[in-house]
Amino acid sequence: MSKSNLTRRGLLKTSAIAGGGLMLPTYLRAAAHAGFTNAPQGDTVTLGFNVPQTGPYADEGSDELLAQQLAVEHLNGEGDGGCLNTFTSKALKGNGILGKKVTFVTGDTQTKSDAARASAKSMIEKDGAIMINGGSSSGVAVAVQGLCQEAGVIFMAGLTHANDTTGKDKKANGFRHFFNAYMSGAALAPVLANEMGTDRRAYHLTADYNWGWTQEESIVASTEALGWETVNTVKTPLASTDFSSYITPVLNSGADVLVLNHYGGNMVNSLSNAIQFDLLNKQVNGKDFKIVVPLYSELMAAGAGENIKGVLGSMNYNWQLENEGSKQFVKSFGEKYGKPPSNSAQTCYAQVLLYADACERAGTFNPCGVVEALEGFEFDGLGNGKTLYRAEDHQCFKDVLVVRGAQNPTSAYDTLEIVEITPVEQVTYAPNHPMFGGDEATLGECNPGA
């Protein structure tokens, strides 16, 4: 009854062709082995921009992508050159990287480690990307960093704030320009002491995953060093959208400061709940009740709207910074896209430029050369002021901003005002700090891949 077109002759033919095909490679194989993965062929070099385009951090991702496209334009000598004009290293000439025109591919991380790795792998295996940049979550950053280390390409992290990225999980091929939870704590502490005194009682609500824990650990450590007391630390499930049941116990706990170790939508919701309970107008222990959000972003500020007024937090960068690099970047970004850049946009822009510059200075795309060029590199003019890429853990050290929700914003974009620029000395820590994996965490060897 069954019909089949499979004849013996057909089978023989097919296998002969397949066999012939399999034998061809012996002399057709390209000997283009330059000693490292995806050595650029021809006159272009491909960068991979792996950002969340769907999911909870999609807004941040799209902002990152805009900044990355801007960076590629500037590298190729189009547009106004942006921060190439203010960057202290003058190796980049606006003719691409090492004379090769920069092209890029994009992918969607979906804010999931798996999807992010799949997308990064396809960039490396299919598109020949030599560097991966972007991302908006620490889980994703650590996952992709591990992949890049194994595959032998450079990873320039985007927005990732957990200590682990350049701590416990640091890798030789990975670099982070963004600041981290420890720095947030160290920068916030003196401002908190100034504004709220040294005998406060803090209550923590923490997103229940790695980033939340490292953040909580860092803030608890630095506030207790001030003399504050930690009343309680409560973990909240990441998927929660209503935090009312977590806010009620705060009122009865005798705490007079609420620390929200939340990010993105979580933070918008928990802060709104706290405001609904009128916490900010309460008096506890004879003091005004205060709320602190250690990690701020413009997009969160926009989401929380009115609620954010007067609430303190920290940031990696804010477009209102008045240094040359920042002004130049805001001008280029604003002229192209009609809005000021966000925190995450700036870090990705800077990372792309830093990578390109390192290649130029190293004179090669070989990851090991790039690692060498970036380690211990000091620079300025990318918007954050004077910055050092520390060799021991590939973390950037620069001033950290303490910001406050603006009382009277004049536009949709100045919802945050800068309270203090914490100098870099105050947020520097030893590479083997216990919060960063101690002595056990090592970078390992740089891996150039094939």
Add this chain to the structure above:
Amino acid sequence: MLGLTKKDFNLLLIVVALALLAPFILNPFPSSSGMAQFNAGYPDLMQKFVIFGIFAIGFNILFGLTGYLSFGHAAFLGVGSYSCVWMFKLLGYNVLPGILLSVLTSGIFAYLIGIVSLRRSGIYFSILTLAFAQMSFALAYSVLSNPKFNLTNGETGLQVYADDPQIFHSASAPDLPHLFGLSMRATEKLQIGGWEFQFNAGYYLCAIIMIVMFYLSIRIFRSPFGMMLRAIKSNNTRMNYTGLNARPYTLAAFVISGMYAGLAGGLLSAMDPLAGAERMQWTASGEVVLMTILGGAGTLIGPVLGSGLIKYFENIFSKINSTVLHNWFSFLPDGLEDLMVTLIYPFVGKGWHLTLGVMFMLIVIFLPGGLVEGGQRIKRLFTRKKASDTAEDETAKSTTPAE
């Protein structure tokens, strides 16, 4: 041959050919051409094709045969992944122990969940499995990853660190998952003219396992046991009235399909040694349901096709950005170019879900039998056989027990 009817054997041959020649089939365009965007023949995606193929084949044994719609299969995938990475951490990078353990643990896990969930059928069963899967996800995401007892490493994902014991790890073995020294990442590149074909060791391991699993699933479909499962699907109440206790059969099917899922999870980790909790999320469970329905539930090859289609969309369409679109339409006058890009852009890049959704709707509405039905219709068109004939032919085939 191999205890299969001629027709089934031919189907197996087709799957074998597709799997082994995938690097050629999936790379139809020269790598320098603009169409290279649509090439899918790179190791990561090919691995995903066959691994999710295994996942869907297993799911189909439960859903396609017994009609029990499990919304929690991703939990087994996740358990498999974690088990495999734990073997890497404890024993070393050889993939065999990891894969074996992942099948074993997911089998036990499926047994436990099955005992409880299978007390109900229909929508209640689906909800129960969904609840279990979400519980597993929550456990993996936060409860089991606190600093005191870190089983899953939470959001970061479980991975191998330099200070893990890895007791069988020798200095000569690669520092990556390998099979007795053959690295899963080893890729042989073959260049013929403008084409580049990649032959990846990991892919071929997965492909061979997939073929074996496919064979196993044919045997299950055609066995008296498979017959029993079909009976449960068509009328469970009548089965009960005849004095047959159906639950051991459904439980067996549930455990088998859970083990398939665990195997897929183990292979995912073996190809890429990191296990994240989101593999257990309900969206992942939903995905396998979509794969199976898209390809054709209850058919042998349907789930494999469905999983391939979804993974293709996820990985290829999501990478088409506006720059790529502008390149495609650059031959058009400026205004028209922008118009075309604006029209197409919502459906590619981050809009790939939309395209997939539209496609899913079209298939469910016009081809309720999935891609397999589509294929049959095309075949019928060409063989000019009367439609009713083939339909009878099909039913006659599928209801004949093997022995």
